[in-house]
Amino acid sequence: MFRTACSFAFALSLIASPVIAERPVVGPTTRISSGRLVGVRQGDAIAYLGIPYAAPPIGPNRWRSPRAVAPWKGVRAADRFGPSCPQSIVPSLGPWTHEYLPSGDTSEDCLSLNVWRPRTASKNLPVLVWIHGGGFTSGSASVPVYDGAAMAEKGIVVVSLNYRIGFLGSLARPELRNSGGGNFGIQDQIEALRWVRRNIAAFGGDSRRVTISGQSAGAFSVHYLMLAPGARGLFRQAIAQSGVGLGTGYDLWLDSRENAERSAVSLFEAAGARTLDEARALSLPQLTSAYFKAGGIPGSPSGFKTKPYADGAVLPLDPAAALKEGRYNDVPVLIGLTADEGSGLNPSYRLTDQVRYERFLSARYGVIASRLGTLYPLAKPYPAADGGSPMPSLIRDSGIAATVAWSKERNRTSRFPLYAYVWTHVEPGPEATRYAAFHTSEVPYVFATLGKAPERPFTREDWRISRIVQSYWLNFVKTGDPNGAGLPRWPVFGANRAIVELGGNFGEYRSRNAEAEAALVEHITNGHSLFGP
Template identity: 30%
Template sequence: MKNPVIATKFGKVKGKVGTDYLGGKYYSFQGIPYAKAPIGNLRFKAPQKLEPWTEEFNATKEGPSCPSSHIFFMTYTGKEDNCLNLNVYIKQLPNSNSSPIPVMVWIHGGCFTTGSNSTDMYNPKFLMTENVIQVIINYRLGIFGFLCLEDENLGVTGNAGLKDQVMALEWVKENISSFGGDPNNVTIYGQSSGAASAHYLMLSPKTKGLFHKVIFQSGSVFSPWARGQRGAEEIMKYLGIKEDNDETILDILQKMSARKLVAAQSKLPELMLAGQHRYFGPIIEKPSEDAFLSEDPSKIIESGNYNKVPMIIGATSNEGIFYDMFKKLRKINLPFDCNMEVPFELNILPKTKSYEHLREKINKFYKLDEEIHNEKQCELKSDNLFIHGIHRTVNYHLNTNSQPIYYYMFSFHGDLNYSKKFATVKSPKSFFTCCYLSASFKHTLLKKTFGKIARNMSFHEISGSCHADDLGYLFDSIISIHVKPNSREDKMIKSMVKLWTNFAKYGNPTPQHLEEENEILWYPVDQKHHHFLDIGDKLIMKMNPFEARNKFWDEMYDMIENRI
């Protein structure tokens, strides 16, 4: 078939044809720029509006990622020129008789420092079995997206990466109708820092009317790793440069190679600890007309002055297993230290009476002194990095958001739980190689052979689903092994896709008019009960996930707040 061409407001784009999970056809338009290249004196600053082009843009191949360390190999990847790009995937070409199609905009995770919109990680072939348009965006990461300087006249006020996301949503608003999409039915969704980004977008005054539903997978603004600081001084130290004048600092950093900046950033001691501030991440800006966010998130939610839209929010059943994967990828070999597990946002100084009291309570509740194995450590990591922040998010929004909030826990364990496999496999490199070869070979026998080797490798036993395990059932990737029809994994892919796309279409993951298709009715939380959907081998409605653990942390926060 001839390559499809669509005329956007910035110019024509040429795409290609793809094949979805069930063998159907869809159309792909990749690497489309949505803002000017953030190079030269635009580095670190808010994105600038794109200029239209006259030649047909070749959108048959992916654009570059933004400069960062590779999410698996930790090597330098990306480039700044045209890194502010997005991919659009549609089920059918638009025509004058077709109704506008719901749109889903994916924001990738990666600790605000790594990741991209590449099909290596986010191939949409599962989601494209449903008639929902998928848009997958890039945004600036690390120092490039979150540098903040005190001198406001320099225009480096922070949150450039989040402002990139706003401009991508503005592009969707202006252009998605050209692809047959409905600009008045847009769902933003993301996982980990992508989920936290979606939450920040929900609270920003800059995003009114740009989206109409949100999905938060394993992250929110109340995750301790979702808050950054003004890290210029620290990065200069690792670059070996002594300078305290903001104008000079900006000049030095804008002239420096992206590769050198990424190398310096990789040396910063960011260890995914609740007691540690992120060096480069979202911040509260000083009030101004251009500020993305200039007030504390909790105060914004309490005021009710934000984008009130239907929500899906949830976590995996054992998020904390991810810390083992994090350490393996970064070759970190540090002993567990309970002193770094007291959330920094509690604002308690180390070695004070309150700090020691809380640390002792944490030790006792999680029985850390009694158990050398990391099961309880994983529970603690799950709670103070992910679970309790999500619990607080639900509670905060229940008070001010009249729209439905659908809560879930992903507990399914299968062959596509790649994050847990990386965290627990005894030979990560061999596992990755076999998965990659299984995905790469077109010959069915070779696919199955390397997939079987990967499945039969030696793994450490630990219960629950890890942080990011849900991604394997929404997106295909370079490490996705062959899925057998009617297998547990096949059924979970179809369940996740149906729930997520139903929400995008109707604002309800199990709408009443599709009662015959629904495996179960997923109903939202209310003031008395946190109803949630346990997404496992069966879909089961339950109440109050992680109840005792969330209650413990609620009491700790109350105790510190009241200084008991």
């Protein structure tokens, strides 16, 4: 979820979870570079859970590039998820009920991944690598709707991974400039992809057929990996769900190195640490206290920031130039957003008060606020589903415009196709009318994990939609093209700007405001943010 969804306190959990011990477990086994594993059967799939892909980033390894895993002897049980990276654990948050959120233990020792493969032995299967969302302050590979079994049953290998988040994943210090850069969470993702290249054949996967995929912060991560020199050659396709729609022009929500380093200074001052080594010697509670003292509230306009930054090593200092000049990892891309991205993120999502509306426009859109007020007037009738407010249409069109702006620039130099979508289906459940097609709501349909929330009144129609959407994703993972037999045609996004609707209907997405889209695209292209002037 985006940063505003993570405005609850980032209180790092102090619950430590030890490395999974070797113990006698009967089940399917395989051997990887660090030792033997025994997994568990899960329907017509086999799961290997909680596999360490890097050494624990603790003590002297805190705020360092990921280190190699120490090999183990005997057979390691891989029958349960590893702990999530440090974060607050909440049972629900707005439209995101339990199946969308992490649970269980958290620990700094969290760099593990999970693999699902078909139960029937095979090899050279395409691979989907999933990167979780959470605004770079929360989230986990163990979130129930990310379960990869149903996807694996359809003939692919699925991998999900944890990566460092919060101040543990994004710290910036001048000392890091000459030692491989910061952005440790992104470095973790790259290391996990290297692990996949070395080991995925042990699970029947083909290291040459890897698709990276993620939603929200995971989708931004997909964009960062497309920009990261260290990720070159580690994947062949990319899927970004809700990743550009609410971004900031071509910087893709990246902080600058200078801003990130200022945040680190404030953290160290609050902690009473002068150097990295001194900060590494502090306990997690001490750093957590310093984080709050330094103003570390996710989404806050001031204080410590916890998002990736343009460091000049892991990620280019000028992402816009890299995109325009074709200096990125060029692959086929599937990209999209939900129709109601803001319904769970913005308490004013359906406001109808003129004064508050004008304040919102000014704060968010700056120099084009007045023009947007004319294009989206409060006096105009809006669909009942939008509560009579222009806000849902404006935020939806902003997301589409950001996607169009990025896509236009990318398509100038790319050799590969792009497929774009808007998800419109309303998931049944608590306050469905209020939240509609909310941020993340397409994920359980893609993974066919609707059963993870049996209390939601799903119907045959929900499962039908899930089968269609999952088929598109599987086809893309297997071939780089979502189209296939029996599916509505999904055209390539090009000069025609063909965006498809997924969910409520399957076909061309028609409800765009062409004049507003052009104004928003121009605004973004000129370097303006969608989060303020």
